[in-house]
Amino acid sequence: MHVFYGFCRIFVLQICFIRMEISSLYHLFQRYPLVTTDSRHCPEGSIFFALKGENFNGNAFAAKALQAGCAYAVVDEAEQADPADKRFIVVDNALKALQQLANYHRRQLGTRVIGITGTNGKTTTKELLATVLMQMHHVLYTEGNLNNAIGVPLTLLRLTAEHDIAVIEMGASHPGDIKELVDIAEPDFGIITNVGMAHLQGFGSLEGVIRTKGELYDYLRTKPDATIFLNNDNEFLKQIAGTLNQIRYGKPTEKETLRVSGEVISCAPYLRFRWRMGNAVWHEVQTQLIGSYNLDNMLAAATIGLYFGVSPAQIDEALSGYRPTNNRSQLQQTSRNHLIVDAYNANPTSMAAALRNFSDMMVSPKMAILGDMKELGECSIEEHRRIVEYLDKAQFDKVWLVGDQFAATAQGLPTFANVGEVIKAVEEEEIDGYYILIKGSNSMKLAQVVEHL
Numbered sequence: 001m002h003v004f005y006g007f008c009r010i011f012v013l014q015i016c017f018i019r020m021e022i023s024s025l026y027h028l029f030q031r032y033p034l035v036t037t038d039s040r041h042c043p044e045g046s047i048f049f050a051l052k053g054e055n056f057n058g059n060a061f062a063a064k065a066l067q068a069g070c071a072y073a074v075v076d077e078a079e080q081a082d083p084a085d086k087r088f089i090v091v092d093n094a095l096k097a098l099q100q101l102a103n104y105h106r107r108q109l110g111t112r113v114i115g116i117t118g119t120n121g122k123t124t125t126k127e128l129l130a131t132v133l134m135q136m137h138h139v140l141y142t143e144g145n146l147n148n149a150i151g152v153p154l155t156l157l158r159l160t161a162e163h164d165i166a167v168i169e170m171g172a173s174h175p176g177d178i179k180e181l182v183d184i185a186e187p188d189f190g191i192i193t194n195v196g197m198a199h200l201q202g203f204g205s206l207e208g209v210i211r212t213k214g215e216l217y218d219y220l221r222t223k224p225d226a227t228i229f230l231n232n233d234n235e236f237l238k239q240i241a242g243t244l245n246q247i248r249y250g251k252p253t254e255k256e257t258l259r260v261s262g263e264v265i266s267c268a269p270y271l272r273f274r275w276r277m278g279n280a281v282w283h284e285v286q287t288q289l290i291g292s293y294n295l296d297n298m299l300a301a302a303t304i305g306l307y308f309g310v311s312p313a314q315i316d317e318a319l320s321g322y323r324p325t326n327n328r329s330q331l332q333q334t335s336r337n338h339l340i341v342d343a344y345n346a347n348p349t350s351m352a353a354a355l356r357n358f359s360d361m362m363v364s365p366k367m368a369i370l371g372d373m374k375e376l377g378e379c380s381i382e383e384h385r386r387i388v389e390y391l392d393k394a395q396f397d398k399v400w401l402v403g404d405q406f407a408a409t410a411q412g413l414p415t416f417a418n419v420g421e422v423i424k425a426v427e428e429e430e431i432d433g434y435y436i437l438i439k440g441s442n443s444m445k446l447a448q449v450v451e452h453l
Contacts, residue, residue: 022100032071035157042068049098050075102153103184117170118193120350125297126169131322132305135314140166147171152181178215190216191229195236214240249303260303264292269361288323290331290340293353336432337453342439343446346373348383354439363435365397371440372403385409419445426452
C-alpha cells in the first residue's frame with residue numbers, strides 16, 4: 001500500500017508499477033465499491049477520481065470530496081494532496097487508473113459482456129436489449145449515454161457478482177475510440193447496429209466511420225469464442241465481419257434462413273411489426289416506438305434475447321412494454337399537438353430515416369422543426385442541402401429550420417438562429433392540431449420547445 005501513500009516516486013518498470021498500482025487499488029475498491037468523479041456527489045465511503053477536462057480539474061476538488069464523505073481520493077497532481085493525509089492516492093493519470101481499475105474488476109468477475117456500437121440506434125438497441133434480457137437475467141447496462149472513455153469504466157465498476165450479463169454501449173467520434181473502449185470492457189459478444197454519415201469532422205469520411213466501428217470486430221477476432229450479431233441487410237457490416245462467428249437477423253430473404261427475421265406491419269403512428277425465429281411461427285408486436293427504422297433495433301434485441309435463453313413470449317412482452325424516455329422516437333400528446341420528439345441526436349442517416357418515416361405516416365397536418373446536424377466537417381453544407389431538397393419533395397404543411405447550417409441552405413424555408421427564436425415564434429403563432437417532428441443535434445436544445453407546443 002506504500003505505493004499510494006508516499007510522494008517519493010519509485011522508479012520501476014512501468015508495467016510493474018501499473019500492476020502494483022491497480023492490484024493495490026482494487027483491494028481498496030473491494031472495501032469501498034462506490035466510485036465518483038463529481039465532488040458534488042460524494043456518497044459516504046466512495047472513492048473519488050480526480051479527472052480533468054477542458055474546463056475543469058478534479059484535482060482541485062479532491063480535498064473537498066474527502067470532506068464530503070469519500071474514503072479516498074485518486075489524484076494525479078501531487079501538489080493538490082496533503083502529504084499527511086493517507087487518504088490521497090497519487091497516480092500518474094487518474095483517468096487511466098479509473099480505466100485500468102474497471103478492466104481489472106471486469107476480469108475478476110468474468111461476467112459475459114455484450115458490446116454495442118453503431119452510428120444510429122445503439123442507445124435504443126441497448127435499452128431494448130436490456131429490457132429483453134432482464135426477463136431471464138440479472139443485467140447491468142449502460143445508463144443514459146455513458147458510452148465514452150469515462151462512462152464505460154464507470155459502468156463496469158457497477159458490476160457485482162450478481163450480474164450474469166453486462167450490456168455496454170460504446171460511442172465514438174474519432175478513430176481509435178472504440179479500440180480504447182473494447183480494451184477496457186473486453187466484450188465477449190458484439191453488435192454494430194449500423195454505420196452511416198456521422199461525426200465526419202472527426203472520422204474524415206464514411207470509410208473512417210466504418211473502420212472505427214469495426215474496431216469492435218477487430219477486438220473480437222482476438223477471442224476464439226467470440227460471437228457477433230449481424231444485421232443481414234447491412235452490406236458494409238457483412239463485408240467487415242469476415243470469418244467471425246455470426247448470428248444474423250434482418251428482413252425475410254429467400255436466399256437464407258436467418259436466426260430472426262421480421263418486417264413492418266404498420267406505423268400508425270407507433271411501429272407494429274412481426275418477427276419469427278428461423279421458419280417458426282410469426283409473432284406480432286405492437287410497440288410504443290415511432291419509426292419503421294426501429295424494426296432493426298427490435299430484431300436485434302429479439303435475436304440476442306433468444307441466444308441467451310429468453311422465450312419468444314417473454315421477448316414479445318418486453319418489446320411491447322418498452323416505453324422510451326430519452327427524447328428518442330417518442331410520441332408526446334399535448335393539449336394542442338402530437339409531438340414526435342427525436343431531439344437527442346441527428347446526423348444525415350438518422351435525419352433522412354426520421355423524415356421518410358414522418359412522410360409515410362398517414363396523419364395530417366404535419367410540421368417539421370429541424371435543427372442543425374453537428375460535427376459533419378466539410379460535408380456539412382452539402383448534407384444539410386440534401387435534407388432541404390428532401391423537404392421540398394415531402395411537402396409538409398409547415399417546416400421550420402434552426403441553426404446556421406440550415407440557414408445557409410434553406411431555399412426560402414423559414415429559419416431561426418436558435419431554439420429561443422423558435423419558442424418566441426411558437427408563442428406568437430397558433431400551432432394547434434399538428435403532428436410535429438422535432439429533430440436535431442442535442443446541442444441545438446430543441447427539446448426545450450416541447451413544453452411550448
